[in-house]
Amino acid sequence: MGDTASFARVVTERDVVPDLFPDADVLHGMPRVFATAYMVGLMEWACVEQIAPFFEQGEGSLGVHVDMSHVAPTPPGLTVTIESTVDAMDDRTIWFNVVLRDDHEVISTGRHQRAIVQWDRFQRRVDTKHLAEVPA
Numbered sequence: 621m622g623d624t625a626s627f628a629r630v631v632t633e634r635d636v637v638p639d640l641f642p643d644a645d646v647l648h649g650m651p652r653v654f655a656t657a658y659m660v661g662l663m664e665w666a667c668v669e670q671i672a673p674f675f676e677q678g679e680g681s682l683g684v685h686v687d688m689s690h691v692a693p694t695p696p697g698l699t700v701t702i703e704s705t706v707d708a709m710d711d712r713t714i715w716f717n718v719v720l721r722d723d724h725e726v727i728s729t730g731r732h733q734r735a736i737v738q739w740d741r742f743q744r745r746v747d748t749k750h751l752a753e754v755p756a
């Protein structure tokens with residue numbers, strides 16, 4: 621607990637709001653700034669990297685809760701740096717506090733929870749759901 625890590629990535633031309641979904645016409649006219657959804661994904665990537673060394677073969681983690689602000693825009697070309705700190709953990713989940721900055725300022729703060737899972741068991745659930753009849 622208290623373990624802190626830093627992870628950085630340059631925002632690319634593809635990480636922007638208009639490019640989120642090719643079929644979302646309503647988004648195509650929006651500003652070409654770092655999309656909130658990609659920001660969340662980048663934060664998850666940082667947290668996964670931080671805890672990856674601690675897992676056994678066949679184990680990993682899934683994002684189960686995200687609570688983040690997005691308070692400043694970031695254009696492509698700037699670097700976003702995530703500082704993640706393990707805040708709490710038990711045998712099933714890990715909580716992180718996260719702070720994201722671009723080259724100029726803090727763009728986001730928040731909390732994230734990841735569940736510790738065995739991939740085989742999780743995949744069995746996914747397969748069952750895929751094959752089950754969709755409720756009416």
Ligand SMILES: CC(C)(COP(=O)(O)OP(=O)(O)OC[C@H]1O[C@@H](n2cnc3c(N)ncnc32)[C@H](O)[C@@H]1OP(=O)(O)O)[C@@H](O)C(=O)NCCC(=O)NCCS
Pocket residue numbers: 681682683684735736737738739741742744745
């Ligand atoms: C993580 C998650 C499995 C925990 O679920 P939960 O409700 O606390 O789990 P439960 O103890 O009620 O178990 C329900 C089912 O979840 C799955 N599960 C639970 N704990 C698990 C674990 N440690 N490893 C693998 N699968 C697990 C199993 O399929 C389980 O069914 P089973 O007991 O018949 O094997 C669930 O919140 C989830 O699937 N969230 C979606 C996460 C996701 O898809 N994120 C996006 C990708 S990062």
